[in-house]
Amino acid sequence: MDVDSERLAATFTELCETSSPSRQEGRISRLVQRVFSELDPLEIIEDDSSGRTGSQCGNLIIRFAGALDLEPIFFSCHMDTVQPGENVRVQRDGDLFTSAGDTILGSDDKSGIAACIEAMRLLRESNRPHRPVEFVITTCEEIGLLGAKALDPGLIRAREGYALDSTGMARIITHAPAANRLTITVEGVAAHAGLHPEWGVNALILAARALTLVPGGRIDEETTANFGTISGGAASNIVPERVVIEGEVRSHSMEKLTRVTDDIRRIFVETVAAWSDPTGAARGKPRVQVDVHEDFPVMALAPGHRVLRRVNAAAQSIGMHLFYEKAGGGSDANIFNGRGLATAIIATGMTNVHSTSEQVTLKDMVDLTRLLIALLTETSY
Known part of the structure; x- marks a missing residue:
């Protein structure tokens, strides 16, 4: 079964040129529904x-019956993109797709959606029997996996599937870390920095002291920590009374995730508690609050898991050699796995994502389409 590469290219281009930044997925949702509705x-x-995510639309579940007496599977993609993602114009140079340069391209994750559409078109045109399949197209993935988090897993009949959402090609992601999101608020006391600085308690200095002590960066081969934003203060002549720090901890080990998170909390609490007033004139004492939000659960598929055996057999049937890897980032697959839906991640060929130099090749999207068809039609696993 030969992939119609030019039709695939046209589908991909139309998807990319339909703007869909996070929470603005209404147009792409209507396009995806229209295209799939033509495939029975x-x-x-x-x-x-949408009421929970703030998106213009909800998640989509598109269900197809199958003539093969095999268990259903699902393929998941997300329809939103990062910014700058308005008015994308796709440039094609032979086999290579890029944007005009002032926006992202949108291959993250429209390369996956395009492959899903072309796979179903080919199966319908050829009348080739396939297993039952569902396409789960989520919103708001790029801003915290919000669509997947808000999706009722009971709407998905399949218990296993594949998220088409990673860079490179022929890569299968089997593990991804859990993450805690941290919001640390240090409260001091405001005062005029020139007239009465001794009346104040400088929240910024206390936060800086703690930041020099907490673990950060690469902790070990499984664990990272990062502090990404810090905000606070009112003016250079006012002792800052409030500082807010946003950070995260990620780990493939839940024990390590908890330990590093607790270490960060302890260091901030101890740093603030150790504050002393050298003049005795301060008009208050500092406080700190560390809020921890469980952002997404760990993803870990055992080497012999059926979802991996199936994709390996499908790849072998088309002469594709796969690479199995651990990832450092989270995706909708973390959420699905955490809710009992075994999900591996399949790379789609996209590279340089989240930048204006994003690109993908037609060959990689063709190969992805061939792999999806094999997953749907092979009966040997």
Whole structure:
């Protein structure tokens, strides 16, 4: 079964040139629904998640019956993009797709959606029997996996699937870390910095002291910590009374995730508690609050898991050699795995994502389409 590469290219271009920054996915949702509706699905469901995500639309579940007596699987992609993602214009140079240069391209994750569409078109045109399949197209992935978090897993009949959302090609992601998001608020006391600085308690200095002591960067081969933003203060002549720091901890080990998070909390609490007033004139004492939000759970598939055996057999049937790797980032697959839906991540060929130099080749999207068809039609696993 030969992939119609030019049709795939046209589909990909139309998807990319349909703007869909996070929470503005209405147009791309309508386009995806229209295209899939022409392929005789059992049903197209748009869930009610928009009230929780703030998106213009809900997640989509597009269900197809299958003539093969095999268990259903699902493929997941996300329809939103990062900014700058308005008015994307796709440039094609032979096999290579890029943007005009002042926006992202949108191959993250429209390369995955395009491959799903082309795979179903080919199966419908050829009348080739395939297993039951669902396409789960989420919103707001790029801003915290919000669509997947708001999705009722009971809407998905398949218990196993594949998220098409990673860089490179022929890569299967089997592990991804859990993450805690941290918001640390240090409260001091405001005072005029020139007239009465001794009345104040400088929250910024206390925060800086703690930041020099906490673990950061690469902790070990499984664990990282980062502090990404710091904000506070009112003016250079006012002792800053409040500083807010946003950070995160990630680890493939839940024990390490908890330990590093607790270490950060302890260091900030101890640093603030150790504050002393050298003049005795301060009009208050400092306080600190460390809020921890569980951002996404760990993803870990055992080497012999059926979802991996299936994709390996499918790849072998088309002469593709796969590489199995651990990732450092989170995706919708973390959420699905955490809710009992075994999910591996398949790379789509995209590179330089989240930048204006993002690109993907047609060959990689063709190969991805071939792999999806093999996953749907092979009966040897």
